[in-house]
Amino acid sequence: MTQLFEPEKSGFTLRDPQTLQTFSLSYHDHGWDPERDIQYDVPIPCFSSPDLKLFADIVFYGDDRAPLALVLLDYPLEDDALLRRIADVYGNSCKRLSGQRPILYFVTGLQCKSVCSLLGEVQSAHRILSKTDLEEITASYAIQEVITFQTLLNDKEAANGFFAEHIDVREKIQSTITDTLTRASKMGFRNYLHHYVYSSREDGKKLPKQLLLLSSMGAKEYHKQCLEDAIAIAKFLGPKSFSLIREAVCNNDLDGHQITDIYEKKRLEWAYAYYGWDMKQDIRRLVEVPCYLDPNIQLLADYVFFNRAGEPLLVVLRDSLHLSMEKAFTVCEFYARSFKQSTGVWPMVLFCNQSENRLKMAALSGGFEPIREIIPRPMLELQVRQVAVTEFLAWSRLLEKSRSLMGIADPQERQEKMLSIVRKTLEIAKDSLSNPRFIQEQYEMVSRQTEVLEETFWERVDGSDQYHAQRADDLNLLRTVVADKRMSAKAEAQGY
Numbered sequence: 038m039t040q041l042f043e044p045e046k047s048g049f050t051l052r053d054p055q056t057l058q059t060f061s062l063s064y065h066d067h068g069w070d071p072e073r074d075i076q077y078d079v080p081i082p083c084f085s086s087p088d089l090k091l092f093a094d095i096v097f098y099g100d101d102r103a104p105l106a107l108v109l110l111d112y113p114l115e116d117d118a119l120l121r122r123i124a125d126v127y128g129n130s131c132k133r134l135s136g137q138r139p140i141l142y143f144v145t146g147l148q149c150k151s152v153c154s155l156l157g158e159v160q161s162a163h164r165i166l167s168k169t170d171l172e173e174i175t176a177s178y179a180i181q182e183v184i185t186f187q188t189l190l191n192d193k194e195a196a197n198g199f200f201a202e203h204i205d206v207r208e209k210i211q212s213t214i215t216d217t218l219t220r221a222s223k224m225g226f227r228n229y230l231h232h233y234v235y236s237s238r239e240d241g242k243k244l245p246k247q248l249l250l251l252s253s254m255g256a257k258e259y260h261k262q263c264l265e266d267a268i269a270i271a272k273f274l275g276p277k278s279f280s281l282i283r284e285a286v287c288n289n290d291l292d293g294h295q296i297t298d299i300y301e302k303k304r305l306e307w308a309y310a311y312y313g314w315d316m317k318q319d320i321r322r323l324v325e326v327p328c329y330l331d332p333n334i335q336l337l338a339d340y341v342f343f344n345r346a347g348e349p350l351l352v353v354l355r356d357s358l359h360l361s362m363e364k365a366f367t368v369c370e371f372y373a374r375s376f377k378q379s380t381g382v383w384p385m386v387l388f389c390n391q392s393e394n395r396l397k398m399a400a401l402s403g404g405f406e407p408i409r410e411i412i413p414r415p416m417l418e419l420q421v422r423q424v425a426v427t428e429f430l431a432w433s434r435l436l437e438k439s440r441s442l443m444g445i446a447d448p449q450e451r452q453e454k455m456l457s458i459v460r461k462t463l464e465i466a467k468d469s470l471s472n473p474r475f476i477q478e479q480y481e482m483v484s485r486q487t488e489v490l491e492e493t494f495w496e497r498v499d500g501s502d503q504y505h506a507q508r509a510d511d512l513n514l515l516r517t518v519v520a521d522k523r524m525s526a527k528a529e530a531q532g533y
Contacts, residue, residue, distance in 0.1 A: 047071065049095070051110065051144055068168035074098050078303040080310050083126065083270075084133040084244065085263040088415065090310040091130055092274055096139075097171065103137035105171040112143050112273055114150050117159040119269060124152035124159075126266050129244055136241030137175060138182070140166075154178035155246055156185065176226035179241070181214050183234050186245035188213065196249055274311060279411055281308035286389060289355055291340045292320045313414030319343050323526055324352075328371065329378040329489055331512055336375055337522045341384070342414075348484070349376050349384040350417050356390035358521055364514055365390075366405050369397035371515055374489050381484040383425050385417065399424045422480040427463065427470065429483045432490035434462040439497045451498070 048071075050061040064071045079096045083089035095108035107127060114120065124141040132138045141152045142165055151162040153174065166174065188210055189196040195206050221229035235241050251259045281304055285291050293316060296302045309316040324341040328334040340353040352372050356365065369386040377383045386397040387408065396408040398420070412420070435442075438458050445451040469475045496504045 062165050067165070069097065074168065077300050078307060080307040081127065081130050082134065083267065084130040084247075085126070086267055088313055089267055089271075090307060091127060091270065092277070092307050092311070093127070097165070097168070099137075099168070099172055103135040104131050104139040105137070105168065105175055106140045106142060106165060107131070108142045108144055108165070110144060111277065114143055114145060114148060117150075120150060120159050121152060122266055123270055125155060126270060128152075128155065129247065133242055133244060136235075136238040138179060140171060140175060155182055173226050176230045177218065177221070179230055180217060180221055180226060180234055183245075184214050184217055185210055186249060189249055190245055196253065278308040278311040281305055282312075282411055286394070289339070291353060292316060292322050294322065312411050314342065319345075319414070324349075326372070326375045326379050328512070328515060329375045329492075330371075330508055334512065334515060334519065336372055336515065337519055337526070338372060339522065342417075344414065344418050348382045348421075349380055350382075350414070350421050351412075352376065352384050352386045354386060354388050356388060357525060358518065359390070360518075362405070365395070366397065367511055367514060368518055369405065371511065373397065373399070374492070378487045378489055381487050382421065383428060384421060385412075385424075399428050422476050423470070425483050426476055426479040429479070429486075429490070430466055431459045431462055432494060434458060436490060436494050436497075439494055442498050443500075 047065065048061060048063040064075060069075060074097060076096045076098070077094065079093045081091040081093060083091050093107040094110045096104050097106040097108075099105045109123075109127070112120065112123065120141075120143055127141055128138040138154060140154075142162065143150045143152075149162045149164075150159055152159050157178065195209075218226075221233075224232075247259075250262070254262065282291075285293065285305055285308075288295065290296065293302045293305045296305065306316045309320070314320065320340060320342055322340050324338045325335045326338065328336050338352045339355045341349050342351040342353070344350050354368065354372065360368065365388050369388055373383055373386050383399055388395045388397065388405075393407050394409075395405050397405050435455060435458060442451055442454060445454060463470065499507070
């Protein structure tokens with residue numbers, strides 16, 4: 038975080054690191070029970086895209102466990118239109134989840150802004166309101182929202198006028214709202230809302246404005262707007278998530294097993310969820326797999342990321358031996374081929390050292406490239422499937438042509454000939470490889486096969502003696518890497 042956030046049992050203080058100016062709140066003074074009403078670092082499924090996990094730094098709950106207020110940190114406060122947009126997405130997401138639209142507070146050590154509802158403007162706020170005040174205000178705005186959008190849903194002409202900000206339409210609706218709020222104030226807005234407006238909690242989860250926008254804009258434009266909203270939020274949440282995971286990579290603690298602070302662990306869980314990963318279920322550490330050339334050698338992966346079907350998508354290897362790029366490449370190839378033979382799936386391999394992280398995709402359909410971003414799980418899953426099918430097609434064709442390659446003594450000439458065969462093969466299959474259905478069907482077939490086709494190819498082309506001599510050197514390298522990883526794991530377990 039760019040600001041110094043200091044949560045305590047009795048409240049919190051937010052301190053600007055440059056001016057040291059603070060924004061603080063005492064829970065008990067404002068009617069909050071810190072054990073029951075306050076939660077830090079809360080993930081929230083986005084209403085328009087459940088795979089996108091929003092993030093609230095603090096959530097204030099009412100007695101019914103519905104959120105009354107969210108506090109969001111690290112958002113720049115200069116652009117009110119952007120804050121309004123972000124507040125609408127967060128508010129809709131909470132309403133779809135709990136039946137209540139909370140007040141949004143955007144807080145820095147220097148200032149605080151609030152957005153109270155779909156109808157309210159972005160305002161400067163001197164403090165976060167008390168629990169009693171928030172209960173009444175959120176109920177009041179909920180009543181106003183229901184009246185406004187029920188009227189507009191029943192009157193298309195009025196809806197067009199409302200969004201065009203015609204004064205007469207707004208005044209007519211405001212008159213109805215004023216009369217209703219006058220009656221509601223006599224018994225309390227919250228009681229009136231639940232007795233006369235909502236017949237059930239499900240009524241509160243409806244999003245009438247979204248229904249109105251969908252009908253007026255059409256599905257294509259509406260979903261385009263939802264995507265733009267998600268991108269606007271991702272501009273801020275993405276770097277926050279990325280920095281948390283990058284710190285976990287640097288600490289060699291991708292699954293958070295070394296983290297003792299509950300809030301730090303929750304933040305890391307959210308960071309993975311933002312990219313589609315479940316930290317508790319999808320990430321396993323110190324995973325063993327038998328080496329495809331020598332099953333007596335049990336390779337040890339620092340971490341493996343699995344999909345929901347239990348297939349390995351990403352193998353993470355940390356380099357403590359300072360391997361050369363050539364040796365690192367070889368190690369990644371061996372791990373990927375071993376997982377292929379063991380599981381039927383060729384995973385990506387992420388090789389991490391102190392200077393950079395490199396991603397190894399596959400032998401023919403990807404190099405060994407520096408990576409500076411985190412790949413979302415659905416995208417990685419798709420890439421793994423595409424690579425598996427592409428590799429199978431390419432190596433199958435190379436095996437068919439292996440006899441013509443055996444007579445080429447010059448390695449560079451042979452490599453160029455191989456690439457030419459692969460290019461022609463993939464060019465012929467180009468249309469099929471761009472068809473998701475073809476990829477899925479072929480992947481289901483390919484993932485059942487555990488034969489490592491490229492080994493058969495290289496033994497034919499290089500000749501048995503040269504092939505086995507090279508593989509003997511490779512296995513010695515693997516034994517060194519595995520021994521180092523086992524020593525590191527043992528030292529960590531013993532607390533060194």
